[in-house]
Amino acid sequence: MTDPVRLPLAYHDAAVASSYHLASAGAVAALLPRDGGRPLLRPLALPGGRTLVAVHAFRYRTVTWTDADGGTRVLAPYGEVGVTAGVVAGRPVRGARPAVGGFVLQLPVTSREARDLGRAEWGLPKWLGDMDFVDEPGRQRVRLSEAGAGVLVHTVRARGPALRGSPARTLWSVRGGRLLETRIPVLARWQARPGGAELALGEHPVADALRALGLSLAPLAAFRAVGYRSTLPAGRPLGTADAPAPVHPGRDEEFGRFTVAHPGTAPLPQYPPVAVG
Template identity: 35%
Template sequence: MTPFFTATRPSRVVTHGDATFELPILYQRDDFFGLYFTADRKKVEAILPSKNLYPVPLPNGRVVVGVAAYNYINTSIGTYGEVPVAIPVVWGKRPTAFTGVLPALLESSYPGFGVLVHHLPVTKVSARDAGRGEWGYTKFVADMRFTVTPEYYECRMHEHERHILSMRVMKKGLPIRDNRPITTFSVLENKLIRTVIPAKGVKKVALRTKGAFLDLGDHPMARSMEALDLSPTPFMSFYYPERAAILPSGEVVEEGVQPFEGYAGETRDGVHEVSYIA
């Protein structure tokens, strides 16, 4: 069996703002967990930067939005926290509810499937500059406090004293070997960027989400999430007991799309605290 990180070095060194780093970025170990919600289809479609991006529909006419958190423990660019808000989409072809549900639940290789990165706060200026400069990811700096217990993962996020969100995911679910890549869509200089991120790990998925929650604050990011009419409770949760990933450069798949820069925030390193409770 070929080791996962084989042929990732020698690498290419790039600089964006305060960030000088090697590509691809290697993620050897992290805490990764999240929740899936339903959202209003028309409200989601209204914010998409390209008419060729279609949100993944559910049989009830609503669409899917995911909220997750990464506590990066061991990477080639150091430790930091990150909280993506991602909209599962299909580029180039409108999916039906029948074909759309499975990719949304399992992040499959359905043609054109990926996630549009709506928000992507991080805890370091260098991570913000790297993400915005190389991929156009909607990054800003926030303060994140992670708690990991035998029962759950939790992330509480603020910008200074202003509450953005708090999220808890219970450690339960059906284990699935997940070696499929994650595909993201982002916008850089009015170009739609598709990035295919090889990944390898074990994912636990639960359709019963009792104990999980997402509380939104009064921050601009939280208000933009509320504007999508998220369901009061998640319909699915997930977490990875083990996971590795390789983040390469992306490719331009469409030009002349709408700007999608997100909230900018200020230039400062944020708080990244992690508590492991027995």
């Protein structure tokens, strides 16, 4: 029997590419948690009834945690695609600086281990998907699919000087009828480019859900990490929250497809082949 995972998780080595898109503030607000009829989070307000939604493509190579005896344990590498709404917490207060962060709308991953941990500890909307990455100088692309049905293709092009980013980000989620706030320390440098990304949606229920947000396929800006490390602690329970929208169920297997291609190489599977028979 494997030991239960103990938090925090340490992400030592990751490839990260992100883009930021406009979306309908009203459509996003309908998906955010409430306590009865009271909104707990509000979309970032932009002109024309729009807000920001980010698409993040992660490839986690080394993830560790420390067991009760002080030994180091390792999670299997995995891919992850996050669709996150930019939000403000609480009610507006004149003269007070609002708490700004993200609320995850979709979070497919390539391993059951990562899916189950994210659901159990933070209530995140994780489901098992297939991801095929292309990693080249100045470009990272991921094709997300499920059982042959395309969900999206996300391509980020960014190069040049890399600047230090924010030392932490705040994430809100709902678990067990409580709003959780998780503050995630991050150490990373980022290459940025206005535009600099492409997003294409496929024929899949999750793709249809993203279309329903009025999501612009052309982004405002794109970012690519040059060196990325972070720590994922337990969330801090806040007030009560209504049950979130149902999570896409996905399939129940140990691993989805997870491949990486580099210039001049065929796609390299990141998991061993499944034994048959």
